[in-house]
Amino acid sequence: MIFGHIKMKKDKTKKIAKNVLQFEIQALKNLKKFINDNFVRIINVIINCKGGKIIISGVGKSGIIARKWAATFSSTGTPSFYLDASNASHGDLGQITSNDVVILISNSGQSQELKNIIQYTSRNKNIKLIGITSKKDSILFKNSDIKFLMPDTKEAGPENIVPTSSTTAQLALGDAIAISCMNLKNFTKHDFKKVHPSGNLSIKLKTVGDLMVTGKNIPFVNENLKMQQALKIIENKKLGVLIIKDQRGNTKGILTDGDLKRIAYKHNKFNNLSLKKVMKKNPHSVDKDILAATALSIMNSKKITSLCVHKSRKIKKTIGIIHMHDILKSNIN
Secondary structure, three states, X not given: OHXXXXXXXXXXXXXXXXXXXXXXXXHHHXXXXXXXXXXXXXXXXXXXXXXXXXXXXXXXXXXXXXXXXXXXXXXXXXXXXXXXXXXXXXXXXXXOOOOOEXXXXXXXXXXXHHHHHHHHHHXXXXXXXXXXXXXXXXXXXXHOOEEEEOOOOOOOOHHHXXXXXXXXXXXXXXXXXXXXXXXXXXXXXXXXXXXOOOHHXXXXXXXXXXXXXXXXXXXXEEOOOEHHHHHHHHXXXXXXXXXXXXXXXXXXXXXXXXXXXXXHHHOOOHHHOEHHHHOEEOOOEEEOOOEHHXXXXXXXXXXXXXXXXXXXXXXXXXXXXXXXXHHXXXXXX
């Protein structure tokens, strides 16, 4: 009997959860239908904001969503910050200046805390006010320079009183705006890495250029060098590899310490051999801007531990060397 009672509760809980998600899925479907020319106007105003700031505010749950908007915008190439609506009425309105774009998020559009911000922005024609609300007859909708009408959404909770579906739609709209701006600004993964210097995202976005050995540390040697001298150089550089160039500075081949051992085993007159006779020709080379994770994958597939690095299409002009150990030490796998 006890087990049956617990099972009944489990079934009911699953049903509630699925019901909530269905409400929120429907809210997103409705929002998709509301993406119109005003959405395009919002994007244009944001990406053309010169000399001003993007300021986002809201009250209650919409305020939490506004914080998320600001964080997402800033991390995707649109610098912005959150303005606490309550503090705005106690001096923080001074953070809003000419040429700014102010985005206010409010499901009802009637929040008392937003009225002072609306009034303040209306006094300065150089401040653009973008209103995000679901009520056409609201103060926010009527006084915004650009109005985005959210679909009238039924909340997932009992009695339609808990902000759930509406805030999910608000959150998604912010993501749609941020990614649209990101694409139109040509904000790349390399730009993204610059504003995410810590954590897993930064590690995943490290390029070969971030980790490669450069300059005097590259074990460059001439193709006519004898083995006896090559051994000393490979020992001093401590990378276990030699990059072999011709007289014009073009990369012709590569030798690893493992190669040297095998050659020494086969040849009696090992010391007098020139590198060009025993080197591996046309070594694998990658562009400095590819992801380090991609370089690691290439090494694994080729069963090698080092790659030459070039810039653009100049494959024969080695500017660095990337070793498997350097990639693994950066926690990339």
